Amino acid sequence: MIKLKINGQERNWDGDPDLPLLWFLRDETGLTGTKYGCGQALCGACTVIVDKQATRACITSVSDVVGREVTTIEGLHPTGDHAVQKAWRQLNVPQCGFCQAGQIMQAAALLIENPKPNHDQIREAMAGNICRCGCYQRIENAVHLASTGV
Amino acid sequence: MNISTNPKKLRGFERYVKVDNVSRRSILKGLGLAGGFVLAAPVMSRPAFAAYKTGAGEMPHGTVVDPRVFVSIAPDGIVTIIAHRAEMGTGVRTSLPMIVAEEMDADWSRVRVQQAHGDEVKFGNQDTDGSRSTRHYLMPMRQIGASARSMLEAAAAKRWGVPATEVKAVNHEVVHSATSRRLGYGELAADAAKESVPSIEGLKLKDPKDFRYLGKGQISMVDLRDITVGTARYGADVRLPGMKYAVIARPPVTGGKVSSFDGAEAMKVSGVEKVMEVKGWPWPSKFQPLGGVAVIARNTGAAIKGRDALKIVWDDGPNGKYDSVAYRTELEEAARKPGLVVRKEGDVEAALKGADKVIIGEYYLPHLAHVAMEPPVAVADVKGDKAEIWAPVQSAGGTREDVAKTLGIPEANVTVNVTLLGGGFGRKSKCDYAIEAALLSKELGAPVKVQWTREDDVRNGFLHTVSVERIEAGLDKSGKVTAWRHRSVAPSIASTFAAGAKNQAPFELGMGLVDMPFEIANVQCENPEAAAHTRIGWFRSVSNIPRAFAVQSMVGEIAHATGRDQKTTLLELIGTPRIVKLDSVKDLWNYGEPYDSYPIDTARLRKVVELVAEKGGWGRSVPKGHGLGIAAHRSFVSYIATIVEVAVDDKGKLTVPRVDTAIDCGTYVNPERIQSQIEGTAIMGLSLAKHGEITFKDGKVQQGNYDDFPVIRIDEAPAVTNVYIVPAAADTPPSGVGEPGVPPFAPALINAIFAATGKRIRALPIGKQLEA
Numbered sequence: 001m002i003k004l005k006i007n008g009q010e011r012n013w014d015g016d017p018d019l020p021l022l023w024f025l026r027d028e029t030g031l032t033g034t035k036y037g038c039g040q041a042l043c044g045a046c047t048v049i050v051d052k053q054a055t056r057a058c059i060t061s062v063s064d065v066v067g068r069e070v071t072t073i074e075g076l077h078p079t080g081d082h083a084v085q086k087a088w089r090q091l092n093v094p095q096c097g098f099c100q101a102g103q104i105m106q107a108a109a110l111l112i113e114n115p116k117p118n119h120d121q122i123r124e125a126m127a128g129n130i131c132r133c134g135c136y137q138r139i140e141n142a143v144h145l146a147s148t149g150v
Numbered sequence: 151m152n153i154s155t156n157p158k159k160l161r162g163f164e165r166y167v168k169v170d171n172v173s174r175r176s177i178l179k180g181l182g183l184a185g186g187f188v189l190a191a192p193v194m195s196r197p198a199f200a201a202y203k204t205g206a207g208e209m210p211h212g213t214v215v216d217p218r219v220f221v222s223i224a225p226d227g228i229v230t231i232i233a234h235r236a237e238m239g240t241g242v243r244t245s246l247p248m249i250v251a252e253e254m255d256a257d258w259s260r261v262r263v264q265q266a267h268g269d270e271v272k273f274g275n276q277d278t279d280g281s282r283s284t285r286h287y288l289m290p291m292r293q294i295g296a297s298a299r300s301m302l303e304a305a306a307a308k309r310w311g312v313p314a315t316e317v318k319a320v321n322h323e324v325v326h327s328a329t330s331r332r333l334g335y336g337e338l339a340a341d342a343a344k345e346s347v348p349s350i351e352g353l354k355l356k357d358p359k360d361f362r363y364l365g366k367g368q369i370s371m372v373d374l375r376d377i378t379v380g381t382a383r384y385g386a387d388v389r390l391p392g393m394k395y396a397v398i399a400r401p402p403v404t405g406g407k408v409s410s411f412d413g414a415e416a417m418k419v420s421g422v423e424k425v426m427e428v429k430g431w432p433w434p435s436k437f438q439p440l441g442g443v444a445v446i447a448r449n450t451g452a453a454i455k456g457r458d459a460l461k462i463v464w465d466d467g468p469n470g471k472y473d474s475v476a477y478r479t480e481l482e483e484a485a486r487k488p489g490l491v492v493r494k495e496g497d498v499e500a501a502l503k504g505a506d507k508v509i510i511g512e513y514y515l516p517h518l519a520h521v522a523m524e525p526p527v528a529v530a531d532v533k534g535d536k537a538e539i540w541a542p543v544q545s546a547g548g549t550r551e552d553v554a555k556t557l558g559i560p561e562a563n564v565t566v567n568v569t570l571l572g573g574g575f576g577r578k579s580k581c582d583y584a585i586e587a588a589l590l591s592k593e594l595g596a597p598v599k600v601q602w603t604r605e606d607d608v609r610n611g612f613l614h615t616v617s618v619e620r621i622e623a624g625l626d627k628s629g630k631v632t633a634w635r636h637r638s639v640a641p642s643i644a645s646t647f648a649a650g651a652k653n654q655a656p657f658e659l660g661m662g663l664v665d666m667p668f669e670i671a672n673v674q675c676e677n678p679e680a681a682a683h684t685r686i687g688w689f690r691s692v693s694n695i696p697r698a699f700a701v702q703s704m705v706g707e708i709a710h711a712t713g714r715d716q717k718t719t720l721l722e723l724i725g726t727p728r729i730v731k732l733d734s735v736k737d738l739w740n741y742g743e744p745y746d747s748y749p750i751d752t753a754r755l756r757k758v759v760e761l762v763a764e765k766g767g768w769g770r771s772v773p774k775g776h777g778l779g780i781a782a783h784r785s786f787v788s789y790i791a792t793i794v795e796v797a798v799d800d801k802g803k804l805t806v807p808r809v810d811t812a813i814d815c816g817t818y819v820n821p822e823r824i825q826s827q828i829e830g831t832a833i834m835g836l837s838l839a840k841h842g843e844i845t846f847k848d849g850k851v852q853q854g855n856y857d858d859f860p861v862i863r864i865d866e867a868p869a870v871t872n873v874y875i876v877p878a879a880a881d882t883p884p885s886g887v888g889e890p891g892v893p894p895f896a897p898a899l900i901n902a903i904f905a906a907t908g909k910r911i912r913a914l915p916i917g918k919q920l921e922a
Contacts, residue, residue: 016420016452023451027395032387033380035572037523038604039454042856045523073380080379088378092370095826096239097377098384098523098572127865130856132523132573133239134833135826136867 002062006031007075013062021065022046022057025072033073033101037130044129047102047109048072054109056128073101076108084108087146095133103129107143116147202883205742206286209277211270211547213290215350217298218343219272220250220291227322227336229256234266234273235283236544237373238522238574239830240888241823242283244371246291249819252364253295253356254302256335257322263372268546268566277545279579279688280741281786281886284819288884296353298342305341306333358880367822373570385542385569388529390597396590397453397601398428399460400442400610403849404684405433405467411443415459421452425460429589433469433685434646437552437580440610444590450601466849472683474845477616478514481680484639485512485620489678490653493664494734496672498624501633505624508633509707513621513700514913517844518614518689519859524572525607530587531597535559541584542571549581553588575834576688580612605854612687613844615640619700624672629712631723633672638663640696645682652679654693660739661785662697662893664732667750669725684846690834691892694785699914702781702897706904716780716901717763724782727753741787747883748787755784757876758791758812765874766793766810775799776807777906781898786886789814789876792832794868794898798906802920806836806868806899814876816885821875828873828891835895836868837861840916 002013004024011029013019020039025031025048034057037045041056048057049071076082084107087093094100103126110117110125117125122143131139206213214220220232231250237243247263250256266273275286299319306324307314310331317326325332363369376382401407413425423446430441443460447453502508528541530553537557543549546568554561571578587600602610617640624633642658644651654663654677663675689695702720709719730750732738740748759782762768772778775797782791795808809832818824841860845852853859900911903920911919 015448016455019421019449019451023449026386027389027449027451030389031380032383032389035384035524036386036450036601037525038855040604040855040857043523043604076379080375085378089370089374092374092822092826094239094371094374094377095241095830096237096523096571096573097373097382098570100377101380104378123865127863130523130861130863132521132575132834132861134830134862134867136833136862136864137829137871138826139864140867 002066004062004065004070005068006070007072017063018061020058021048021060021062021070024062025057031072031074035098035101037099043099044106045099045102047105047129049105049109052109052112054106073105076105082108083146084111084143087142091138091142091145093135093138093142095135099129099131103131103139107146110143111147117143119144201881202747203744204286204747204883205744206275206290208742209275209286211275213286214272214274215290215293216347217294217301218347220294221254221298223335223339223342225336225339227334228260228262229335230262230264232266232273233263234276236276236278236546236568236571236574238278238544238571238578240827241371241820242278243373244369245284245820245823246287248363248369249288249291250295252361253292254299255319255321258363258369260322265568266546267568268550270547276547277579279544279576281888281890285787285884285886288817288819292355293350293353296355297348300348300353301342301345302335302338304345305338309333309341364819365821367820383569384524384572385529385540386524386527386572386601388540388569388599390529390531393529393597393599394423394446394594395448395450395453395599395601396444396446397450397457397603398442398444398586399457399462400440400606401430401464402609403464403466403470405469406464407441407467408443409463409465411463412461413443415461416445416456419452419456419459421448422456423447425456426593428586434649436647437582437585438556439582439586439589446594454603469683470849472846472849474516474616474847481616481618481639482512484678484680485618485637487678489637489639489676491674492659492677492735493673493675493732498633498635498672498674501672502622502624502635505633506627507625507711509623509625509704509711511621511700511704511707511912513619513696513703515617515696515699516842516914517616518838518842519608519611519844520575520577520689521604521607521856521859521861522573522575522577525604526577526583526602527600528584528587529597529599530584530591532557532588532592536563537588538565538567539584539588540567540569541581542569542578543581543584544571544574544579545581549584552581553585556585557588557592575690577611579688604856608844608854608859609851612646612685614689614695615643615686617696619696621700621704623704623708625708625712629714631668631670631708634666634668634670635674635676636663636666636700637676637678638697639678639680640693641680641682641686643686643688646685646687652681653677656737656739658693660741661693662701662783663693664735664738665750665784666701667730667752667755667784668723670723683849691785691889694783694893695838695896698781698783698893699896699900702783702894703900703912706779706897706901707910710904717759717768720780720782721756721759724752724755724759727756741886743787748885750784754789754814755782758782758789758814761874761876762791762793762810762812765812765872768793775906777902777904779898779900779902779905781894781901783894785890785893788816788885788887788890790890790894792894792898794895794902796899796902796906798903798920802922804840804903804916804920809868809871810874811871811891812874812876813887813890815887816882817878818875818884824875824887825873827887829871831891832868832871832895833862835892836866836899839896839899839914843915
């Protein structure tokens with residue numbers, strides 16, 4: 001039996017310990033905010049925060065996160081009003097929205113590590129997250145807004 | 151009750167459809183309204199009456215202009231408006247209801263949007279494709295809102311015993327100003343529902359100067375908050391009690407099938423419950439599934455791991471030799487010989503012979519995959535002769551038809567619930583994945599989710615075609631273009647519907663080939679044959695991508711050859727402001743629109759060129775290694791011009807410091823979403839120009855994921871994309887927005903690279919061509 005802590009809640013798993021965290025979250029736990037986009041850590045749609053690090057849930061197995069704190073988009077902020085989430089809404093960032101949970105989690109992790117990133121640092125940190133709709137200009141501006149208030 | 155509509159507009163086999171129960175249930179189930187403005191009324195297809203005509207009435211099932219279908223008002227005043235088109239990121243789920251709210255003077259904060267299930271008899275055409283939603287539904291939605299307003303006003307006037315002309319709907323209330331009486335919409339709902347629906351011809355629409363929402367762009371998408379907190383529900387997020395998870399190993403070669411398979415190892419994977427062969431249809435078969443071997447498991451991860459352990463022997467069939475290198479040569483050879491003449495003015499052969507100079511350009515664009523962030527996925531629950539589908543589909547009505555036909559049950563027994571689409575781009579206008587889920591659910595007797603992996607998406611999709619566009623331009627001594635021969639060779643989308651289709655369909659020829667707007671005396675467009683060896687499908691902007699790339703690159707080549715400015719050359723070719731006459735074109739396809747309302751108006755094309763040149767600073771001096779390029783293109787009956795600034799360093803590294811785009815899309819609804827669409831099309835345009843290439847070897851796609859089919863990431867994105875929207879003259883018909891931004895991007899980029907480096911790129915993607 002594997003014991004996990006997701007968004008502050010204990011979860012148990014007695015299946016395949018190698019199951020990617022992504023599918024445990026989505027299919028076994030019902031936390032569908034974390035998305036499948038590529039399965040190979042190429043697109044970032046599945047980004048969650050493990051302890052304080054942005055982590056691709058699609059290549060992280062359930063057993064990898066035993067004893068660690070997993071935060072998904074559902075647990076990022078109790079009322080959904082994290083500075084990044086608010087900035088995203090203020091700038092109308094999304095189009096289809098499918099990648100945005102991963103983008104937001106990546107941005108939130110960036111701001112933990114570097115509360116005032118410049119534009120180059122934002123681009124570097126966000127480069128693992130693909131948005132096929134092409135919302136990059138707004139993503140960049142929203143991360144900047146979340147970190148500076150302007 | 152039985153409803154008949156014009157049978158010629160029906161796509162399906164059922165010409166009479168029972169709508170009564172479905173309509174009522176769907177509205178009540180979602181919202182639990184009681185005693186509101188909800189009627190199970192006879193629904194008739196009613197054409198919109200407008201200052202301009204659109205092709206909406208010619209789409210399957212046309213339009214339905216009936217407030218009782220689209221609007222319900224609860225006693226507490228909450229107005230629920232149906233969104234009957236699919237949301238894939240354009241904002242249509244917000245924009246169309248907003249139009250209704252505008253005309254009925256509803257307070258947007260008290261409006262809720264509900265997604266329609268697939269039922270085109272009830273809602274009208276739902277096929278969200280071809281940049282048509284605003285174009286076809288601006289006027290019908292205004293009329294629906296105005297009808298609802300009129301019914302609310304009539305109810306209030308009766309209640310007060312005053313003439314209806316004395317009352318007025320204002321912000322969610324009807325007011326009788328003479329007596330200062332007012333009644334909220336919730337209080338009037340039950341009475342309003344008893345009013346007869348006013349005739350469309352007699353409706354009084356709002357004066358545009360009184361608009362609060364329409365054209366303003368201050369309303370955010372209704373799904374915005376849900377998206378940012380992870381509760382927005384896409385197809386992949388649907389979960390049903392007892393649901394099984396499936397992935398399918400499909401034939402790697404189009405038209406192939408399973409020869410034999412061994413699922414023993416797959417069955418040993420923890421969580422795998424079943425391995426089974428699934429039915430496929432011979433190629434081509436429209437959107438029917440490819441078949442293969444399905445692995446059923448308790449979660450998707452187990453199903454994927456199980457699939458990896460399958461041993462399958464495939465019979466590749468007749469496309470097993472498809473090879474992109476050889477095929478390109480085939481296309482080039484075809485483009486150098488005459489083909490079916492699809493437009494002819496003057497004598498191009500003689501004019502080319504007599505020309506002072508002939509410039510020849512051959513432009514190649516490979517297959518492209520859509521790779522929407524959400525790969526195809528669907529959930530189905532089939533019980534007996536009833537089926538319910540939850541899926542991200544662009545065409546809910548088409549999905550309903552195809553699922554019903556495949557299962558052999560009446561359409562009325564199929565419910566298609568449309569989730570949000572995690573991107574569409576044309577891929578999700580084909581419902582093969584929903585059919586797969588329905589077949590598996592029927593077989594297993596349980597709800598099933600079929601999840602496509604990214605590799606499935608890249609290898610088993612409906613790709614953008616592959617093409618060679620060859621243009622010969624003949625110039626006289628003064629540099630004026632007197633002859634233009636354009637041969638377009640590409641396998642047609644028609645090949646996905648019928649075996650042996652080798653010529654392009656009118657709707658493909660009409661995307662930038664026969665509708666070329668330049669003022670040239672001798673023009674000939676030809677379409678030599680090309681056979682398909684894989685499934686070809688619509689990809690955002692479709693044939694406009696290779697055509698604009700070719701035509702607008704040729705403009706750059708002519709400018710260079712004659713030592714003139716690109717923009718000046720472009721305007722000279724566009725010529726005098728006029729309505730282009732295309733009398734020699736048989737079956738001219740004008741995006742399904744009547745030519746009278748949506749002609750090719752070169753004044754509008756000139757205007758976007760001039761606007762983007764002014765705003766984008768055409769001719770400004772740029773640093774060494776930088777260059778500016780321009781391109782303009784009409785598509786989806788909108789006019790767009792783009793300027794791209796590039797920087798190419800001494801190692802050939804390409805960056806894009808700035809993009810400027812001007813769009814004339816006629817009367818518009820939501821400028822904020824237009825801006826976001828154009829920002830996005832710059833990214834998609836850059837993706838296909840810089841990296842986009844799907845290749846085949848031995849019949850199989852050689853790519854599989856974002857590593858070998860890369861798309862633009864944030865670190866390669868243009869630093870800024872500026873968007874300028876041409877203000878619409880009164881009564882200008884609305885035109886497309888979702889797609890038109892893509893086509894001019896690549897040629898503007900390529901022209902800019904030429905300006906920066908002197909290198910003319912004629913084959914996309916750019917790849918490593920600048921590094922040489």
